[in-house]
Amino acid sequence: MKVLITQKLPFDIENYLKDFEIDYRKEHTPIPYEELLERVRGCDGLICMLSDKIDKNLFDNAPNLKVVANYAVGYNNIDVEYATKKGVVVCNTPDVLTETTAELGFALMISLARRVVEADKFTREGKFEGWTPNLFLGTDLYKKTVGIFGFGRIGQAFARCCKGFEMEIIYHSRNQYFQSELLLGAKYVSFEELITNSDFLVIAAPLNDDNYHKFDLDVFKKMKRTAFIINIGRGPIIKEDDLVVALENGYIKGAGLDVYEFEPKIDEKLFDKNNVILLPHIGSASEETRAKMAKMCADAIISVLKNKEKPKYALN
Numbered sequence: 217m218k219v220l221i222t223q224k225l226p227f228d229i230e231n232y233l234k235d236f237e238i239d240y241r242k243e244h245t246p247i248p249y250e251e252l253l254e255r256v257r258g259c260d261g262l263i264c265m266l267s268d269k270i271d272k273n274l275f276d277n278a279p280n281l282k283v284v285a286n287y288a289v290g291y292n293n294i295d296v297e298y299a300t301k302k303g304v305v306v307c308n309t310p311d312v313l314t315e316t317t318a319e320l321g322f323a324l325m326i327s328l329a330r331r332v333v334e335a336d337k338f339t340r341e342g343k344f345e346g347w348t349p350n351l352f353l354g355t356d357l358y359k360k361t362v363g364i365f366g367f368g369r370i371g372q373a374f375a376r377c378c379k380g381f382e383m384e385i386i387y388h389s390r391n392q393y394f395q396s397e398l399l400l401g402a403k404y405v406s407f408e409e410l411i412t413n414s415d416f417l418v419i420a421a422p423l424n425d426d427n428y429h430k431f432d433l434d435v436f437k438k439m440k441r442t443a444f445i446i447n448i449g450r451g452p453i454i455k456e457d458d459l460v461v462a463l464e465n466g467y468i469k470g471a472g473l474d475v476y477e478f479e480p481k482i483d484e485k486l487f488d489k490n491n492v493i494l495l496p497h498i499g500s501a502s503e504e505t506r507a508k509m510a511k512m513c514a515d516a517i518i519s520v521l522k523n524k525e526k527p528k529y530a531l532n
């Protein structure tokens with residue numbers, strides 16, 4: 217049984233999968249699509265990254281493929297419906313990265329509020345000439361309203377962080393979570409209420425047909441001019457062109473982004489803005505979590521190819 221792994225993982229996966237023949241591409245850059253097609257052709261299993269496009273063409277090209285384990289919780293890079301038609305099991309890595317990703321979102325929120333990145337740059341540039349009352353005035357999180365768009369595992373973990381800062385928590389999601397509302401003091405609101413009332417608006421949703429470009433110019437115009445937007449979900453939920461216009465016209469106060477509409481391409485107009493923090497999609501990037509994600513992917517391969525059983529986190 218042959219398994220392709222498309223990038224180097226922070227885990228001794230060769231040893232863990234020693235019963236298999238491994239085609240391990242030990243690189244730290246996304247595999248070009250043509251190379252992926254070529255190398256997956258004779259494989260029974262595939263461990264892929266969120267940057268790998270796993271489409272109809274790929275499935276048609278890999279007749280032996282039985283399992284695809286996506287090294288991410290989001291799986292909008294995979295045509296799961298077609299995989300199902302082809303009898304290929306698709307798995308992802310939920311749960312283990314929940315807190316890690318929420319923490320990064322929180323880091324973005326607090327850094328934006330207190331202008332941490334800007335102030336660090338200023339200090340390194342030798343511009344600090346002594347304490348003064350107006351230097352880098354930011355805004356408090358305490359008692360502010362945080363609006364969470366997408367209240368799944370990550371959205372709820374984010375809310376848990378906010379609770380410690382006594383923030384007012386509102387959310388909008390496909391489902392209403394009554395128990396979490398009680399535990400976290402969170403309140404379900406309409407999308408309109410979410411965008412008009414939030415001081416900090418955090419996107420923690422997976423990408424789907426309903427939320428593609430959900431945050432466009434019309435939405436930004438309705439938000440508070442003092443509001444910040446943070447995206448730890450998926451880039452195309454925000455129309456990036458419109459975000460630039462919103463920032464340039466002061467419709468919102470700032471943005472913290474970990475994901476982008478045309479990843480890894482980023483609208484260059486975002487680069488020179490002090491009220492924007494840009495991260496290179498590192499939501500789940502802690503040593504512990506990335507190792508756990510790799511083990512989960514390997515376990516999915518073992519379940520399907522060796523134990524002939526349904527993996528714990530099968531999506532189809």
Ligand code: DGY
Pocket residue numbers: 266287288289290291313317449497498499500501
């Ligand atoms: C995921 O797993 O989908 C995250 O975006 C990774 O950081």
